[in-house]
Amino acid sequence: MTPRTDVEAVETANTAFYEAMERGDFEAVSDLWLTDGEAAETDTDTVSCVHPGWPVLSGRGEVLRSYALIMANTEYIQFFLTDVHVSVHADTALVTCTENILSGGPAEEGADLGPLVGQLVVATNVFRRTSDGWKLWSHHASPVLAETDDEENAEGGETTA
Amino acid sequence: MTPRTDVEAVETANTAFYEAMERGDFEAVSDLWLTDGEAAETDTDTVSCVHPGWPVLSGRGEVLRSYALIMANTEYIQFFLTDVHVSVHADTALVTCTENILSGGPAEEGADLGPLVGQLVVATNVFRRTSDGWKLWSHHASPVLAETDDEENAEGGETTA
Numbered sequence: 471m472t473p474r475t476d477v478e479a480v481e482t483a484n485t486a487f488y489e490a491m492e493r494g495d496f497e498a499v500s501d502l503w504l505t506d507g508e509a510a511e512t513d514t515d516t517v518s519c520v521h522p523g524w525p526v527l528s529g530r531g532e533v534l535r536s537y538a539l540i541m542a543n544t545e546y547i548q549f550f551l552t553d554v555h556v557s558v559h560a561d562t563a564l565v566t567c568t569e570n571i572l573s574g575g576p577a578e579e580g581a582d583l584g585p586l587v588g589q590l591v592v593a594t595n596v597f598r599r600t601s602d603g604w605k606l607w608s609h610h611a612s613p614v615l616a617e618t619d620d621e622e623n624a625e626g627g628e629t630t631a
Numbered sequence: 632m633t634p635r636t637d638v639e640a641v642e643t644a645n646t647a648f649y650e651a652m653e654r655g656d657f658e659a660v661s662d663l664w665l666t667d668g669e670a671a672e673t674d675t676d677t678v679s680c681v682h683p684g685w686p687v688l689s690g691r692g693e694v695l696r697s698y699a700l701i702m703a704n705t706e707y708i709q710f711f712l713t714d715v716h717v718s719v720h721a722d723t724a725l726v727t728c729t730e731n732i733l734s735g736g737p738a739e740e741g742a743d744l745g746p747l748v749g750q751l752v753v754a755t756n757v758f759r760r761t762s763d764g765w766k767l768w769s770h771h772a773s774p775v776l777a778e779t780d781d782e783e784n785a786e787g788g789e790t791t792a
Contacts, residue, residue, distance in 0.1 A: 523776030556739030615684030
């Protein structure tokens with residue numbers, strides 16, 4: 471076991487997932503989710519996904535359809551990841567991160583791009599080690615609805631280097 | 632491997648977690664989270680928790696403090712779990728469920744109980760097999776902000792038996 475290398479590999483897979491979303495690259499996003507073959511050890515062994523404010527989506531078909539839908543309605547999306555934390559145990563990895571999202575929908579009459587919207591979202595991503603690299607077993611993202619002032623102050627000012 | 636038995640054991644641990652919350656039993660909730668010993672295989676191997684609308688909490692200390700805080704501000708809480716889905720792979724299990732929550736805060740002047748509030752929340756709970764049973768590695772709960780009418784209708788009317 472080489473934990474350091476595992477952590478780096480998982481972080482790379484996690485970054486690749488968000489970069490594929492930014493490019494609107496459906497094939498790349500699909501490729502990062504566990505396939506039926508990899509997930510079919512038992513009949514209960516399926517992927518799941520929760521988008522911010524959504525109910526649970528279960529199974530590769532339902533999950534991938536949701537990405538197709540989101541991509542069709544998203545002209546522009548950028549993820550600034552912060553607080554990325556990777557926890558690896560054997561062949562499973564847990565990633566938590568803050569997704570600072572800037573996105574825009576399709577253009578409205580005459581405009582090049584729909585209005586840009588900023589969103590503060592936190593995610594828990596569960597990856598599994600496969601012969602083809604680390605693949606997503608679960609993605610759960612949710613809006614941060616109220617930031618406590620105390621925590622912000624306790625952590626002090628952030629540098630913008 | 633006896634997948635069916637694993638699924639049942641994980642479901643039991645998941646139910647025990649919510650029942651401990653309902654009883655306001657801090658010790659039982661603590662006992663269901665991985666301990667430092669179990670989680671310390673690598674220094675990156677820590678528990679994480681996201682309450683609905685909250686940022687990520689990392690590490691057993693931060694996570695358990697949040698439960699103490701929630702219990703101190705919750706006079707009454709009941710979870711009606713639906714759509715419980717368990718996916719087991721080796722020593723890790725993924726549970727998704729809908730938490731239909733009814734809760735009330737401390738009583739306001741003269742009343743026995745604060746006003747009851749209903750909440751629709753979905754959760755992804757990741758458990759790890761330990762010598763002491765299945766323990767929580769991660770809990771991520773988030774509010775369902777918009778229910779699509781289509782899905783409701785497609786599933787037909789629910790009985791209230």
